Amino acid sequence: MPKTNLCRVMEESVDQAVEGNAQGRIRKANIERIMKAAEKVFASSGFRGSTTAAIAAEANLPKANIHYYFGTKEKLYRAVLDDIVDLWLSSFKGLGENDDPAATLSEYIRGKMELSQRRPEASRVFANEIIRGAPRINSYLSTELKDWVEEKSAILDKWIEQGRMASVDSKRLIFHIWIMTQTWADFEAQWSAILGRKNGLEPLDFDMATNAIITTVLRTCGLVPLPPRH
Amino acid sequence: MPKTNLCRVMEESVDQAVEGNAQGRIRKANIERIMKAAEKVFASSGFRGSTTAAIAAEANLPKANIHYYFGTKEKLYRAVLDDIVDLWLSSFKGLGENDDPAATLSEYIRGKMELSQRRPEASRVFANEIIRGAPRINSYLSTELKDWVEEKSAILDKWIEQGRMASVDSKRLIFHIWIMTQTWADFEAQWSAILGRKNGLEPLDFDMATNAIITTVLRTCGLVPLPPRH
DNA sequence: AAAAAACTTGACCATTTGGTCAGATTTTGG
DNA sequence: CCAAAATCTGACCAAATGGTCAAGTTTTTT
Known part of the structure; x- marks a missing residue:
C-alpha cells in the first residue's frame, strides 16, 4: 500500500519536531538518510537541476527506493525545506532573552555563524528558494518570520528608546x-576564491568573519567606544 | 553556415564592450532581445530550470531561432554571465578615486544599490551561479575580482594607517x-514578504536600505560621530 | 536585378528523467 | 513459527527537452 505510506511520511515530516513518532526503525533511518543526501544534492544543483537518480546515488540506494518513501521529487524537496525552516525558526528563538544589548547581539551573531558553518547546504537550499521568488515558502515568510522580525525589532526599538543603544x-x-x-x-565559493583558499573556507575564516560582523553591528549600535585610530 | 555564425556570436560577446562591432542590424537586435529574455528566465528558474522554449517564448521568437544565434543553452548562458561580469567590473571601478573616505564609501554603496535596483535579474543570475559553487566563473573570481579586492583593501588599510578612519x-x-x-x-522576495509589500519592494525601500547600509559602514569605520542616544 | 548571404521556422529526433509496478525479500506482530 | 505488513528493486514507460535540419523567406551585395 505505497500511497498510504507516502501520506504518512508527509504528515510526520510536518509534526516531526513533535517527537519520535511511531516510525519503524528502518523507515526512520532511510528517511533521514535520503533527506541528508537530498539536502546536499539540492544545495549544489537546485531543485530542477537535481535528479532523483543523483539523490539516490548520493544516498547509496536504488532510485525506486526514494520514490517509495517520498513519492515525488517535489514532496522530497518540500520535506527538506520544511526541515530547514524548522532549523531556522529554532535559531531565531535566541535574540532578546538576555537583557544586555551588546551581549544579546553578539550571541545572536555567533549562533547564526555557527549554523552557517555547520549546515551550509541547508542555507544554500534556502537561499536558492528565495532567489527563485520563494514560491514554496511565501506563507512562512509573511507570517511566522514577519512576526518574529516585528517582535524582535520592537525590542531593539525599546532599547533605543531607553537610550541603551544608538x-x-x-x-x-x-x-x-x-x-x-x-x-x-551561501557564497562560500566566492569568498574562498577571493581569499585564495584552495580547499574552501577554514575555521579561522569563520572566526574572522564573526568578529568582523560583531564589530560592525556593535559599532553601528554605538555599543562600543568610538573606534580608535592610529 | 550556422557554425560559423555561432563562433562569431561568441567572440563578439567577449569583446562586446569594445564597440559596436560590424554586426548586422538584425543580428544585433535579436541577440540583444534573446539575451534580455534569457537573463530574466535564468534569474527566475536557474540554468537547469530554464528551458530554451521558455526563453524563446519570453523573447517572442521560435525556439529554433535561439539556437540559430547561440547554438546551445550553455553558450547562451555563458554569454549572459559574461555580460553580467562586465557589468560588475564596471561598477567596481569607482571605489577609491575620491580621496575622502566617507564620501568614497557612501558613493560606492549608492552605486551598488542603484545596480541592485536597476538590474535585479542580473544580480540573481550571478548569485545563483555562486551558490552552485561558481563552476563557470571561478577563474574570474580568483583573478580579476581577487586583484580588485586586494587593491581596494590596500587603499582602506592605507587610510587606517594614516588615521583617517578607524x-x-x-x-x-x-x-x-x-x-x-x-x-x-537577490532576496527581494524575502524582504518584501517580511515588510508586507504585496507588490515587491518600492523605491522608498531601496532608499531606506541605502541609508541603513551607509550608516552601518560609516559608523563601523568611525567616520561619523559617536551615534547619539535618546 | 540577380546571386549570395543571412535569417526564419515547423517538423523532427535522441536523450534524459520523473515516476510506476510487480514480484521478490525482509521485518514484525501474535 | 507463520502470516501480514513493510521494504526493496530491476525493468519499464511517457513526457519533457535540448538540439538539428532542410526548405523557405528576407536582406545585402555587386
Whole structure:
C-alpha cells in the first residue's frame, strides 16, 4: 500500500519536531538518510537541476527506493525545506532573552555563524528558494518570520528608546545581520576564491568573519567606544 | 553556415564592450532581445530550470531561432554571465578615486544599490551561479575580482594607517558591503514578504536600505560621530 | 536585378528523467 | 513459527527537452 505510506511520511515530516513518532526503525533511518543526501544534492544543483537518480546515488540506494518513501521529487524537496525552516525558526528563538544589548547581539551573531558553518547546504537550499521568488515558502515568510522580525525589532526599538543603544533602523539591521552571516555559507565559493583558499573556507575564516560582523553591528549600535585610530 | 555564425556570436560577446562591432542590424537586435529574455528566465528558474522554449517564448521568437544565434543553452548562458561580469567590473571601478573616505564609501554603496535596483535579474543570475559553487566563473573570481579586492583593501588599510578612519577588517568590510547591497536584489522576495509589500519592494525601500547600509559602514569605520542616544 | 548571404521556422529526433509496478525479500506482530 | 505488513528493486514507460535540419523567406551585395 505505497500511497498510504507516502501520506504518512508527509504528515510526520510536518509534526516531526513533535517527537519520535511511531516510525519503524528502518523507515526512520532511510528517511533521514535520503533527506541528508537530498539536502546536499539540492544545495549544489537546485531543485530542477537535481535528479532523483543523483539523490539516490548520493544516498547509496536504488532510485525506486526514494520514490517509495517520498513519492515525488517535489514532496522530497518540500520535506527538506520544511526541515530547514524548522532549523531556522529554532535559531531565531535566541535574540532578546538576555537583557544586555551588546551581549544579546553578539550571541545572536555567533549562533547564526555557527549554523552557517555547520549546515551550509541547508542555507544554500534556502537561499536558492528565495532567489527563485520563494514560491514554496511565501506563507512562512509573511507570517511566522514577519512576526518574529516585528517582535524582535520592537525590542531593539525599546532599547533605543531607553537610550541603551544608538538609534538604528532596527529591521534593516536584523536583515543585514542575517545576510552577513548567511553569506559565509551561501557564497562560500566566492569568498574562498577571493581569499585564495584552495580547499574552501577554514575555521579561522569563520572566526574572522564573526568578529568582523560583531564589530560592525556593535559599532553601528554605538555599543562600543568610538573606534580608535592610529 | 550556422557554425560559423555561432563562433562569431561568441567572440563578439567577449569583446562586446569594445564597440559596436560590424554586426548586422538584425543580428544585433535579436541577440540583444534573446539575451534580455534569457537573463530574466535564468534569474527566475536557474540554468537547469530554464528551458530554451521558455526563453524563446519570453523573447517572442521560435525556439529554433535561439539556437540559430547561440547554438546551445550553455553558450547562451555563458554569454549572459559574461555580460553580467562586465557589468560588475564596471561598477567596481569607482571605489577609491575620491580621496575622502566617507564620501568614497557612501558613493560606492549608492552605486551598488542603484545596480541592485536597476538590474535585479542580473544580480540573481550571478548569485545563483555562486551558490552552485561558481563552476563557470571561478577563474574570474580568483583573478580579476581577487586583484580588485586586494587593491581596494590596500587603499582602506592605507587610510587606517594614516588615521583617517578607524581600524577595520578591510576585506570583510568590502565583502559585507557587497552582500548588504546585493541582497536587496537577490532576496527581494524575502524582504518584501517580511515588510508586507504585496507588490515587491518600492523605491522608498531601496532608499531606506541605502541609508541603513551607509550608516552601518560609516559608523563601523568611525567616520561619523559617536551615534547619539535618546 | 540577380546571386549570395543571412535569417526564419515547423517538423523532427535522441536523450534524459520523473515516476510506476510487480514480484521478490525482509521485518514484525501474535 | 507463520502470516501480514513493510521494504526493496530491476525493468519499464511517457513526457519533457535540448538540439538539428532542410526548405523557405528576407536582406545585402555587386
